[in-house]
Amino acid sequence: MRIQLLEQPLNAAAAHGEFLVExxxxxxxxxFTGVVRSEAGGVDYLYLDWYPGMTEASIRAIADAAKxxxxxxxxAVLHRCGRVEAGEPVVFVAAASEHRRAAFEAVDYMMDRLKxxxxxxxxxxxxxxxxxIEPRPEDAASLKxxx
Amino acid sequence: MAQVQVLFFGRMADITxxxxxxxxxxxxxxxxxxLFAGDAAAVRMSxxxxxxxxxxxxxxGDEVAxxxxxxxx
Numbered sequence: 771m772r773i774q775l776l777e778q779p780l781n782a783a784a785a786h787g788e789f790l791v792e793x794x795x796x797x798x799x800x801x802f803t804g805v806v807r808s809e810a811g812g813v814d815y816l817y818l819d820w821y822p823g824m825t826e827a828s829i830r831a832i833a834d835a836a837k838x839x840x841x842x843x844x845x846a847v848l849h850r851c852g853r854v855e856a857g858e859p860v861v862f863v864a865a866a867s868e869h870r871r872a873a874f875e876a877v878d879y880m881m882d883r884l885k886x887x888x889x890x891x892x893x894x895x896x897x898x899x900x901x902x903i904e905p906r907p908e909d910a911a912s913l914k915x916x917x
Numbered sequence: 918m919a920q921v922q923v924l925f926f927g928r929m930a931d932i933t934x935x936x937x938x939x940x941x942x943x944x945x946x947x948x949x950x951x952l953f954a955g956d957a958a959a960v961r962m963s964x965x966x967x968x969x970x971x972x973x974x975x976x977x978g979d980e981v982a983x984x985x986x987x988x989x990x
Contacts, residue, residue: 804990818989819926821982824966828987849989861990881990888989891927902928903988 771837772846773830775820780850782859793844793866800873801864802881808856812896816860819891820851828889832880840876842867847880849888856896882912918943919975926984929953929960933983942981946972949983961986 772789782803790799806816833845844866854860861884865876885905892903918941925933933952942948945962953960962969963982975981 819930821924821926821963821966821984824963824982827966885988885990887987889926889984889987890989891985892988893927902931902985905986905988 771833773826773833774848775826776848776850777852780848780859780862782862785846785848785862786864789846789864796843796866797868798870798873799864799866800870800877801862802877803859804861806854806856806858806860812899813856813894814896815853815855817853817893817895818851821889825889828887832883832887836865836876836880839879841872842876851890879916882916885909886913919977919979921975921979921981924980924982926982928985929983932956942975944972944974945969945981948981952983959985
């Protein structure tokens, strides 16, 4: 299991390549990369505040839960913290399994939980914009799918 | 009174204007209420990096954190 909280840019293509080389032999690899949206040019960057130690533990708990819930063999979660420019990857999640369904579902599940349960606080900053992002009702609805 | 280290994350760092401080306190909720008079209901709490949802007695050296709801991913 690879869990990383990164203050430096996240190279999602490299992370995906490494995961594929290491775990592709299982037969199925699913991956998701989240990228900071500029929101029609209004957002210059996100600032993700984090609590060293607790943030990593919260991400690891989500990955552990995915491994326990789905028939998957390997998991990677790489998450940015600090300043992330619009257009840059902010999160990379991957799962490997012997069959595609488990890998797809595990990635979907981890993303839904990361949105609500990873100890991170997101701030949008742009032209005339500087605000903390609150969880959206859609995030809660997405999380509820797994309960 | 216990002497505890207090950390602030997310919106709570803005509200208090602090990232870190040291305070004397007996209880977690008492400490929270002394720092966030009008906004206490929106404040999440942890002690020694474990999120807690009710009051507890604090001990010397505890690391307390106050933060807003998570918004990762």
